[in-house]
Amino acid sequence: MVLDDPKEILFLCALQNAVKHGGVPQAGAVIGMVMGAHPELRSRAKEVSALAKDAINAVATLSPEERIAMLRTRAPDMFDALSDRHEHKKVLPDLEKAENGVVMRFAPNPSGPLHIGHARAAALNDAYVKQYGGRYILRIEDTDPKRVDPDAYGMVAGDLKWLGLGITETVTQSDRLSLYYDLCRQLIEKGGAYVCTCNNERFRELKQAGTACPCRGQTVAKNLGLWQKMLDHTFREGEASVRIKTDLSNPDPAMRDFPAFRILDLPPHPKVKAHVYPLMNFSVVADDHLLGVTHVIRGKDHIANTRRQRYIYDHFGWKVPVYRHYGRMGIEGVVLSTSQMRLGINGGTYTGWDDIRLGTLRALARRGISPEAVKNAMLAIGIGDTDISFSWDNLYAENRKIVDPVANRYFFVSDPLRVRIEGAARHTAHAMLHPGDAARGTRTLEFEGTVLIPKSEISEGVAMLRLKDLFNVRVAWDNGTPSFTFSGDSLADARAARARIIQWLPAQDSVPCTLLSPEGEMTGACEPLVRKELNNVVQFERVGFARIDAANASGIRAYFTHK
Numbered sequence: 236m237v238l239d240d241p242k243e244i245l246f247l248c249a250l251q252n253a254v255k256h257g258g259v260p261q262a263g264a265v266i267g268m269v270m271g272a273h274p275e276l277r278s279r280a281k282e283v284s285a286l287a288k289d290a291i292n293a294v295a296t297l298s299p300e301e302r303i304a305m306l307r308t309r310a311p312d313m314f315d316a317l318s319d320r321h322e323h324k325k326v327l328p329d330l331e332k333a334e335n336g337v338v339m340r341f342a343p344n345p346s347g348p349l350h351i352g353h354a355r356a357a358a359l360n361d362a363y364v365k366q367y368g369g370r371y372i373l374r375i376e377d378t379d380p381k382r383v384d385p386d387a388y389g390m391v392a393g394d395l396k397w398l399g400l401g402i403t404e405t406v407t408q409s410d411r412l413s414l415y416y417d418l419c420r421q422l423i424e425k426g427g428a429y430v431c432t433c434n435n436e437r438f439r440e441l442k443q444a445g446t447a448c449p450c451r452g453q454t455v456a457k458n459l460g461l462w463q464k465m466l467d468h469t470f471r472e473g474e475a476s477v478r479i480k481t482d483l484s485n486p487d488p489a490m491r492d493f494p495a496f497r498i499l500d501l502p503p504h505p506k507v508k509a510h511v512y513p514l515m516n517f518s519v520v521a522d523d524h525l526l527g528v529t530h531v532i533r534g535k536d537h538i539a540n541t542r543r544q545r546y547i548y549d550h551f552g553w554k555v556p557v558y559r560h561y562g563r564m565g566i567e568g569v570v571l572s573t574s575q576m577r578l579g580i581n582g583g584t585y586t587g588w589d590d591i592r593l594g595t596l597r598a599l600a601r602r603g604i605s606p607e608a609v610k611n612a613m614l615a616i617g618i619g620d621t622d623i624s625f626s627w628d629n630l631y632a633e634n635r636k637i638v639d640p641v642a643n644r645y646f647f648v649s650d651p652l653r654v655r656i657e658g659a660a661r662h663t664a665h666a667m668l669h670p671g672d673a674a675r676g677t678r679t680l681e682f683e684g685t686v687l688i689p690k691s692e693i694s695e696g697v698a699m700l701r702l703k704d705l706f707n708v709r710v711a712w713d714n715g716t717p718s719f720t721f722s723g724d725s726l727a728d729a730r731a732a733r734a735r736i737i738q739w740l741p742a743q744d745s746v747p748c749t750l751l752s753p754e755g756e757m758t759g760a761c762e763p764l765v766r767k768e769l770n771n772v773v774q775f776e777r778v779g780f781a782r783i784d785a786a787n788a789s790g791i792r793a794y795f796t797h798k
């Protein structure tokens with residue numbers, strides 16, 4: 236940016252300093268910054284020093300949010316310089332064998348909508364495909380009909396559209412059963428799998444003891460015959476399964492001859508007519524191989540599966556992808572279990588999958604969290620294998636960066652107190668729609684004598700208030716009852732008296748507004764213009780950001796996003 240006005244340079248340096256350190260900047264520091272960045276002003280040092288105080292005072296009148304917004308709009312490069320140094324933008328670590336491009340996948344089960352936990356795998360894989368170039372496969376893993384919710388196919392697709400991933404192709408495993416059956420036959424022919432007709436209890440005992448079950452030694456021909464009986468439905472549920480031959484001496488019994496296919500008589504699959512289903516380890520390996528997946532990034536909870544899956548790769552002689560397993564992520568404050576959510580929805584505790592007490596992506600969207608913020612928060616968490624707890628504050632910080640420059644500002648008055656102000660003539664207040672972007676214009680609030688103010692701002696002892704963008708009010712107390720009188724326009728007077736600057740609404744021109752958060756609801760009123768912001772995130776000044784969810788004759792419903 237080329238600047239030649241020392242006043243503007245001083246103001247921006249003071250602003251940058253205040254954003255960086257908070258509080259009121261020191262004159263010396265600001266002058267030093269100016270001289271460092273603009274050596275041409277050194278010959279005008281006296282003039283610059285004389286102007287510094289005004290610049291600092293101007294910055295001091297701004298709220299922290301206003302400072303950020305203004306710096307971002309008026310000097311984006313100074314704003315960026317700040318964030319580069321302070322946010323420690325985390326770059327994902329390199330992946331081995333990725334130089335020539337990658338094929339990666341996101342593989343959710345369609346048992347409900349996606350939640351924050353899913354977003355991590357979705358965002359990390361996405362970022363790597365973008366980093367290295369290649370294909371990003373969405374694989375819908377629906378081979379367990381007990382865990383398929385027919386509505387989830389559409390919900391998952393909608394959630395991913397919202398998240399905005401670079402998916403290049405989509406496959407659904409229930410469309411691919413014949414491929415798995417075929418590979419199963421091949422694996423039996425190779426001697427890598429067998430059909431086991433032991434009852435579960437018996438098999439478990441033998442497995443614990445590291446002993447082969449009688450089926451393990453069957454000939455290939457016998458296994459193929461039994462496999463055919465599974466496919467024919469001659470065998471019913473629980474009577475037979477296909478097992479992968481692993482190592483019976485593996486110290487971990489869970490690795491020993493794990494199942495690859497099972498029979499389920501019920502429930503019917505919503506998409507295909509079938510009763511023989513691959514278990515996850517088989518279908519995942521089959522598809523990772525068939526689809527050419529080069530790198531798999533998934534949670535640590537899959538480490539045991541990775542070990543199991545290696546046996547299948549080895550039997551087939553297939554190339555194993557590169558795996559990275561990230562640590563667990565505890566998420567507090569919201570419900571994440573699909574079954575718990577479903578129960579709550581059916582029982583009427585939650586309004587639906589986007590109830591803001593849930594951890595679904597649609598609940599986040601409803602609260603005004605942007606998909607970019609979700610992805611950025613996940614990339615910041617990264618693929619480290621240490622267990623962490625998810626930080627809502629970090630998500631909110633990411634979201635604030637996105638919504639702050641966009642959100643228009645309005646007044647919301649919680650729990651309003653109707654107050655008559657004596658001695659004030661009619662006044663028109665012009666409040667900026669956005670403090671950092673004058674071009675957006677102003678809202679007009681007409682003062683006609685009576686206003687609504689937040690009850691919480693009035694407590695005995697308060698002597699003066701400033702109604703933001705309007706004027707000052709003197710508060711007198713008589714036996715605990717306040718009365719309010721006009722007390723001039725001067726912002727400087729209000730500052731000198733340390734008067735609180737509060738939001739207000741013209742009593743004759745406001746709309747009832749309910750602000751909901753996971754913790755509960757706040758009733759109040761807001762400016763009528765907010766009606767025009769349906770589905771947008773706005774900032775209710777000094778309250779926080781909120782997404783306008785509904786606007787009808789009875790008023791406005793907004794969801795609190797964050798401070």
Ligand code: GLU
Binds near residue numbers: 533
């Ligand atoms: N569908 C599996 C899950 O959601 C993912 C399997 C995998 O990533 O390998 O847990």
